[in-house]
Amino acid sequence: xxxxxxxxxxxxxxxxxxxxxxxxxxxxxxxxxxxxxxxxxxxxxxxxxxxxxxxxxxxxxxxxxxxxxxxxxxxxxxxxxxxxxxxxxxxxxxxxxxxxxxxxxxxxxxxxxxxxxxxxxxxxxxxxxxxxxxxxxxxxxxxxxxxxxxxxxxxxxxxxxxxxxxxxxxxxxxxxxxxxxxxxxxxxxxxxxxxxxxxxxxxxxxxxxxxxxxxxxxxxxxxxxxxxxxxxxxxxxxxxxxxxxxxxxx
Amino acid sequence: xxxxxxxxxxxxxxxxxxxxxxxxxxxxxxxxxxxxxxxxxxxxxxxxxxxxxxxxxxxxxxxxxxxxxxxxxxxxxxxxxxxxxxxxxxxxxxxxxxxxxxxxxxxxxxxxxxxxxxxxxxxxxxxxxxxxxxxxxxxxxxxxxxxxxxxxxxxxxxxxxxxxxxxxxxxxxxxxxxxxxxxxxxxxxxxxxxxxxxxxxxxxxxxxxxxxxxxxxxxxxxxxxxxxxxxxxxxxxxxxxxxxxx
Numbered sequence: 001x002x003x004x005x006x007x008x009x010x011x012x013x014x015x016x017x018x019x020x021x022x023x024x025x026x027x028x029x030x031x032x033x034x035x036x037x038x039x040x041x042x043x044x045x046x047x048x049x050x051x052x053x054x055x056x057x058x059x060x061x062x063x064x065x066x067x068x069x070x071x072x073x074x075x076x077x078x079x080x081x082x083x084x085x086x087x088x089x090x091x092x093x094x095x096x097x098x099x100x101x102x103x104x105x106x107x108x109x110x111x112x113x114x115x116x117x118x119x120x121x122x123x124x125x126x127x128x129x130x131x132x133x134x135x136x137x138x139x140x141x142x143x144x145x146x147x148x149x150x151x152x153x154x155x156x157x158x159x160x161x162x163x164x165x166x167x168x169x170x171x172x173x174x175x176x177x178x179x180x181x182x183x184x185x186x187x188x189x190x191x192x193x194x195x196x197x198x199x200x201x202x203x204x205x206x207x208x209x210x211x212x213x214x215x216x217x218x219x220x221x222x223x224x225x226x227x228x229x230x231x232x233x234x235x236x237x238x239x240x241x242x243x244x245x246x247x248x249x250x
Numbered sequence: 251x252x253x254x255x256x257x258x259x260x261x262x263x264x265x266x267x268x269x270x271x272x273x274x275x276x277x278x279x280x281x282x283x284x285x286x287x288x289x290x291x292x293x294x295x296x297x298x299x300x301x302x303x304x305x306x307x308x309x310x311x312x313x314x315x316x317x318x319x320x321x322x323x324x325x326x327x328x329x330x331x332x333x334x335x336x337x338x339x340x341x342x343x344x345x346x347x348x349x350x351x352x353x354x355x356x357x358x359x360x361x362x363x364x365x366x367x368x369x370x371x372x373x374x375x376x377x378x379x380x381x382x383x384x385x386x387x388x389x390x391x392x393x394x395x396x397x398x399x400x401x402x403x404x405x406x407x408x409x410x411x412x413x414x415x416x417x418x419x420x421x422x423x424x425x426x427x428x429x430x431x432x433x434x435x436x437x438x439x440x441x442x443x444x445x446x447x448x449x450x451x452x453x454x455x456x457x458x459x460x461x462x463x464x465x466x467x468x469x470x471x472x473x474x475x476x477x478x479x480x481x482x483x484x485x486x487x488x489x490x491x492x493x494x495x496x
Binding site for chain 2: 045048049050073074075077078080082084085086088089090091101102104105106160
């Protein structure tokens, strides 16, 4: 479980996050949704420690993450897997080397054991026989799946995904969403996904938090989405002609 | 004010770079890769430039010292001292600032804008140390070899073109090379090389590591890396020359 309490963050006196309070539950796919520029990526980066918060508390289980020492924070980071918007695979390393990287850095496994683990993770995300290709030689969807394989290589307890569907076609997006949900349930981990894709919201949103102009405006499940009477939230959810049509039918 | 901010950030980054490596064997392998990428791949350009510079120094000295009152070994002497004192360390340093410096800044800058550095940080890896320390060790270790190569190739280039064009004989050139030789000049050149290697690598890495934006900013960081490294080389050349030769 991850809990954030009273999070404030600003850049050059421009407040990006204002008093964010939320709990992200274990074994569930927790979604942070909102328009571009609403502050959801900043919130995610604060949670993983890439940005320091101006005020507030971030708890990983019962550990106050943003107040502990660098070494203690490092121990928690080893339990974190993260899927970046761009995949963030290492360009100069092959698919196999990318997935093996966390094993090289943080385990004392033999080469054979590491290869076995890499092949297991790649098989889990349906990437087979691409071990020796470089990221530039595989498609965007495959890069995302390799990034997921790298993120789960160390059996993380927390998985963060920053706009995992960006740049992907709808069908591949659904595959990535399903993969994230399956992995969350299979390994019983706390997963937090940043997205503005309504397919993801309705497909995998066990818990949804809506961020509007740096503030939390709505919280609920995918079942609650259609019943919401929050104007800003409805403006976001029913922005497209398709979602308006669906609402009309329902 | 901004310059103090930059210098402060530079030293903070160095503090992160020189913290204890996570896994020494991984750093060792990375250093070997960097020696190949930053050192071995620079041999050809250093050799070509050194040969031509040696040749040009020889011809220019010969054409500008035609007086019968000047000793015949002067051409070899001038070539030796120019190459040893200034050319092989400083000019090669400036060339490497262009080649190696832009390479380092663009590589690290691209990793920054494509979130690869963020990925390292999230995993709990000290990204500054992981990316920069092997490059510093590689250049500090290998650049002295490039300087030695430059000295040898420069002197041979001067001799071959001098003899080929008839401005100097082999005997005169060798006499000049051997005349009043001060071995400390080699130490002086190597000390400068090591300092310049450190400056090129750390300044370029600093520029790349702090890129914000996209590919345009990576290009700008690469240019800034070359300019800042070159200025630092010239400044430290002055300081070291005063310290070591005064």
